Amino acid sequence: MATLPKLSKEQMYEVVNALLKHMNTAEYVTALKASATSEPVPKSEDELIDRIETVQAAYFTTTYSEEVSKNTIATKLPATAFPLDGAAVLSQIRLAVKTFPDNETEVLITKLATMVENQLMMLAATVPQLSHLQQQLNGGGGHGHSHGGQPCNHQHGAPPILNSPQSEAMMKMAVQSLSPAQRETLDRVEKTMKGGSPPKPEDMREMFMIQQQIMAFMRTMEKFSAPPKKK
Numbered sequence: 335m336a337t338l339p340k341l342s343k344e345q346m347y348e349v350v351n352a353l354l355k356h357m358n359t360a361e362y363v364t365a366l367k368a369s370a371t372s373e374p375v376p377k378s379e380d381e382l383i384d385r386i387e388t389v390q391a392a393y394f395t396t397t398y399s400e401e402v403s404k405n406t407i408a409t410k411l412p413a414t415a416f417p418l419d420g421a422a423v424l425s426q427i428r429l430a431v432k433t434f435p436d437n438e439t440e441v442l443i444t445k446l447a448t449m450v451e452n453q454l455m456m457l458a459a460t461v462p463q464l465s466h467l468q469q470q471l472n473g474g475g476g477h478g479h480s481h482g483g484q485p486c487n488h489q490h491g492a493p494p495i496l497n498s499p500q501s502e503a504m505m506k507m508a509v510q511s512l513s514p515a516q517r518e519t520l521d522r523v524e525k526t527m528k529g530g531s532p533p534k535p536e537d538m539r540e541m542f543m544i545q546q547q548i549m550a551f552m553r554t555m556e557k558f559s560a561p562p563k564k565k
Contacts (some may be wrong), residue, residue, distance in 0.1 A: 338422040343434045345410050349394065349423055350430070350442055356393050357449055365389050366453065367461060375463045379553065381554070382454060382467060391420030413549050421482040428565050431503075442505050450553040 341349070356362050371386045376382040399417040401407045426433070431443050458467040490561075509517065519540045526537070 336417060336548060338415055338419050338426070341426050342410075343439070346430055346439075347442060348410055348428065348438065350427060350446055352398060353390060353393065353427075354446060354449065356397070357453070358392075361397075362389065362393070363421065365392070367425065367457070370457050370461050371461060372492065376467070379454065379467060381448070383459065383465065383554075386450060387424055394418045394420035394423045400526055401421070430508075440507055441523075444511050445452075447507075447554045448511050451550050454554070455550070494503065504552050505548070506546040511551050512547065516540070521542060 342374065364385060366389050369389050370382060376385060380531075395418055397565070398407075402411075402416060427443075430439055454467075458464045458472045509520070512520070519537055523537050523541055526534075
């Protein structure tokens with residue numbers, strides 16, 4: 335495979351948008367389920383994400399590269415970058431928010447992270463061989479971990495740890511991924527508690543669901559800020 339140069343912002347958006355589009359196809363979902371259920375079956379969320387990334391890398395190396403060579407799609411990447419090294423593309427996507435620290439990039443990567451998290455949940459809920467991962471994906475297990483090399487500042491059955499600019503940025507992106515109704519609940523509960531009153535029971539139930547969603551989102555965002563794994 336060719337050596338991938340450092341992607342420009344425009345090129346980064348091209349590959350991320352292409353991946354987002356492909357992730358909605360039946361072809362991708364079929365490949366994803368096949369990879370996720372191949373032996374040995376993933377025993378953890380991280381192992382399942384590795385399977386997802388394998389399918390994503392294969393898309394860039396094969397399907398995307400073939401479409402470009404046939405002029406089926408236009409590209410701003412140089413011809414010398416093809417056939418693409420899919421793993422190298424994903425490595426740069428993980429660093430997109432750091433490389434291009436602006437709101438537009440945050441929104442795009444938030445969209446990708448949300449889709450990955452949704453597909454993790456879908457696999458655990460619909461594939462019998464992966465049903466053992468449902469509790470883990472829903473925030474169970476009481477484990478603590480870091481996000482992008484920094485301690486997380488939200489609870490996974492463990493006490494909150496140190497804050498950091500990076501973890502605060504991830505939390506901001508996680509909150510942005512919530513629906514308007516969820517953000518309204520978040521604001522309402524915060525104001526109620528600041529006023530010294532306990533939240534209503536229905537708000538507490540909704541807050542639990544919001545917390546689970548934020549935790550799941552931040553677990554996924556960790557994958558987009560962590561250094562590439564050494565092979």
